[in-house]
Amino acid sequence: MREKINLTDARLDQLLDEQSCSVVSQVVKELPEEQVSLVWRSELNQKIAAMAGKRRRAMLLSWMWKPAVGMAVCTALVVAVFVRRDAASVGTVTPLVQDAGFERALVREHLASASSIDVAAEGFTPAESADSKGSAAPLDWDREDITSAL
Amino acid sequence: MELCIGAPRLISDDHHSAAAEAALLDRCRRQDVEAFGKFVDAYQNRVFGFIRRMVPNGEEAADLTQEVFIRAYQNFARFDARSSVRTWLFRIAYNLCVDRARKAKRSFEEVGLHTGESEEQYEFPDNRWEPERLILTEELCAAVETAMGTMSEKLRTVLLLHDREDTPYEEIAKIVDVPVGTVKSRLFLARAHLQKALNEYLQPEATT
DSSP states (O other), X not given: OEEEOOOOHHHHHHHHHHHHTSHHHHHHHTSOOOOOOHHHHHHHHHHHHHHHHHHHHHHHHHHHHHHHHHHHHHHHXXXXXXXXXXXXXXXTSOOSOOTTHHHHHHHHHHHHHXXXXXXXXXXXXXXXXXXXXXXXXXXXXXXXXXXXXX | OOSSTTSOOSSOSTTOOHHHHHHHHHHHHTTOHHHHHHHHHHHHHHHHHHHHXXXXXXXXXXXXXXXXXXXXXXHGGGOOSSSOHHHHXXXXXXXXXXXXXXXXXXXXXXXXXXXXXXXXXXXXXXTTOOGGGOOOOHHHHHHHHHHHHHSOHHHHHHHIIIIITOOXXXXXXXXXXXXXXXXXXHHHHHXXXXXXXXXXXHHHXXXX
């Protein structure tokens, strides 16, 4: 049976239905099934297992590293906040050292301390030593004091 | 409701259910190896059969089939069930065959269906043929395989997906990314091509 094709959708459907009942369609349907080999399946199983293992390791690493990274970030933030705060507070304190003035004060203190030791031994304060040095009044020694020193 | 129309059950128990299949697919989405193994069991031979008839080299077909399931495993989380899992799987297989042909610097040939003005004529199957009387001998199988090998990949794809896998036209259209009308025309041409090639085997039945 030969005829020209009329390619409307309805006609095409009709032709396909006729073909579906034909030997051709049945033969294709009943072709023997291809079988994969055991070696093929074994190789595929190995590849899938390898991918699964890789994924598990990646997940384990992310479980370990994510908290550590999070803590590091938090710590860095905290440090940054406190450093900024300290830097702000440092700016309001009057520095003790003003160039060489601090050094001169130290030297003066040392000399005063040394002179107080020279005058009246340990324990005598620099203020008392200065008072006694600058004073024109005679020393108020008792006789007992003189005799005990000798 | 079947998740995979026309596809073998993923769970072969007597008390399988759509819910059980859905649960299995969910496990596959989570890359559960055991669940994916069952999935492979259900489709390995069918996918291999399809690719084996699309790719002439047997070893290459086996490698491509493995690649199909590897990609399926890697991308199962992206399967959103808008189409059946069979459609999704065969789409992967079809795309890999296309890529392979492209690498081999061949293109899937397009064979057009001529319009009504054409002088082309096609032989239509004789309704007197009785498929039940046909014995599918090894010789006939070999002839069919050879005939399918001579048709274009685009026609062969549709023929295999429809006549062998019982895939509906709409699903085939999604797999090969063409309109349903194109699927039907390709199917018609594929069957006509096969019939023409098998005339020497079919004509004895046709003349009875």
